[in-house]
Amino acid sequence: xxxxxxxxxxxxxxxxxxxxxxxxxxxxxxxxxxxxxxxxxxxxxxxxxxxxxxxxxxxxxxxxxxxxxxxxxxxxxxxxxxxxxxxxxxxxxxxxxxxxxxxxxxxxxxxxxxxxxxxxxxxxxxxxxxxxxxxxxxxxxxxxxxxxxxxxxxxxxxxxxxxxxxxxxxxxxxxxxxxxxxxxxxxxxxxxxxxxxxxxxxxxxxxxxxxxxxxxxxxxxxxxxxxxxxxxxxxxxxxxxxxxxxxxxxxxxxxxxxxxxxxxxxxxxxxxxxxxxxxxxxxxxxxxxxxxxxxxxxxxxxxxxxxxxxxxxxxxxxxxxxxxxxxxxxxxxxxxxxxxxxxxxxxxxxxxxxxxxxxxxxxxxxxxxxxxxxxxxxxxxxxxxxxxxxxxxxxxxxxxxxxxxxxxxxxxxxxxxxxxxxxxxxxxxxxxxxxxxxxxxxxxxxxxxxxxxxxxxxxxxxxxxxxxxxxxxxxxxxx
Numbered sequence: 285x286x287x288x289x290x291x292x293x294x295x296x297x298x299x300x301x302x303x304x305x306x307x308x309x310x311x312x313x314x315x316x317x318x319x320x321x322x323x324x325x326x327x328x329x330x331x332x333x334x335x336x337x338x339x340x341x342x343x344x345x346x347x348x349x350x351x352x353x354x355x356x357x358x359x360x361x362x363x364x365x366x367x368x369x370x371x372x373x374x375x376x377x378x379x380x381x382x383x384x385x386x387x388x389x390x391x392x393x394x395x396x397x398x399x400x401x402x403x404x405x406x407x408x409x410x411x412x413x414x415x416x417x418x419x420x421x422x423x424x425x426x427x428x429x430x431x432x433x434x435x436x437x438x439x440x441x442x443x444x445x446x447x448x449x450x451x452x453x454x455x456x457x458x459x460x461x462x463x464x465x466x467x468x469x470x471x472x473x474x475x476x477x478x479x480x481x482x483x484x485x486x487x488x489x490x491x492x493x494x495x496x497x498x499x500x501x502x503x504x505x506x507x508x509x510x511x512x513x514x515x516x517x518x519x520x521x522x523x524x525x526x527x528x529x530x531x532x533x534x535x536x537x538x539x540x541x542x543x544x545x546x547x548x549x550x551x552x553x554x555x556x557x558x559x560x561x562x563x564x565x566x567x568x569x570x571x572x573x574x575x576x577x578x579x580x581x582x583x584x585x586x587x588x589x590x591x592x593x594x595x596x597x598x599x600x601x602x603x604x605x606x607x608x609x610x611x612x613x614x615x616x617x618x619x620x621x622x623x624x625x626x627x628x629x630x631x632x633x634x635x636x637x638x639x640x641x642x643x644x645x646x647x648x649x650x651x652x653x654x655x656x657x658x659x660x661x662x663x664x665x666x667x668x669x670x671x672x673x674x675x676x677x678x679x680x681x682x683x684x685x686x687x688x689x690x691x692x693x694x695x696x697x698x699x700x701x702x703x704x705x706x707x708x709x710x711x712x713x714x715x716x717x718x719x720x721x722x723x724x725x726x727x728x729x730x731x732x733x734x735x736x737x738x739x740x741x742x743x744x745x746x747x748x749x750x751x752x753x754x755x756x757x758x759x760x761x762x763x
Contacts, residue, residue, distance in 0.1 A: 292462055301757075305452075343713055386485065462532070566624050579751065597662065677739070689731065691748075693742070
């Protein structure tokens, strides 16, 4: 297997990524624990598996590993037994080395008995398991143990410890920066086990052989454990949704509800020390559940096209009854975004950007060589209240399969309207899969397209397809 790690943009043709199929732990989230586990609502597992995430798997395979899906679509859909095609612990699992499933990577790591013993001890220490449970887990097969570590469930019924339902958001466990991987340090206790499992995968799986020296971990600040809770921003916390590699020499780092200022400073220093980046731009967004990470506020569609939330735009949101609305919803100062860009050769003289649009225009022109107009497509078509409603359901959190071809949720009607007005084709994934299977459409010729994905249940988890992907390899884009 080619183990290449290479990500130098947000829009280069996707060649390999990490994903995690929804596991049984998602079906065990209860209302009283939903927010503790970072979910807004409880979700229906079978709907997500059969009617939503399965379309994501299929379209990824058509684009990245067509031999696994081409000509097999009808058989997969027709037989109940073929539902195992999506389950990593089953022999019928699709097992692609392009659309890479975290659970089977973990199972392969656990084939080493020494690593299995060490990870069992670590997980049991984190979760406060009994010594008896620890001994019992030592006797599990690697496949069984990988499933248990992720879902929290033993033997498909007994819940040993809490699930980690956020594991489907693979973007947050780490981020590929050129040929390096930056591992996360989660702000929320609910994601501690995810970070531990990810560490074992990246350091020990053969897929990352030869890259061990390229894995970046951020150590805690000195005496961070002595800091009071109100000084959380001085602690090192990081999630991948706050990191964007927008060009070979420019990294964006968000400071948000999940990523601290201290982490942003540390990342900037590491990028310059390792010679990985010439520029690092730090974007501070309001610490609100509405936003979470910078990739919930904007993502890139093409070199000269971005989708973003209009609240952070130079343009005001269009209100049907502006005076009445503004009396009810006063715009607060803390809604502002703050942007500072640091250059390797002049780190003490950062450049300030007044708006997110100014920064994105600068990236398109100076990093990506665009000469014409830079276009912005706004969440909810920049109309109140659709802008806020659709941002909440991830209208700005799009994944580019290649430049101009992006995945988004079908429920965000006004955002789709903005894409259509900008000349993009709008196609539902079910229709596109039928066209790809019949050969009437080819992946290679598809351009300027928003692919709409079913989203009734997935959107309750507050993460779009940018969140549900960790690119390992994108083709370089030409300037």
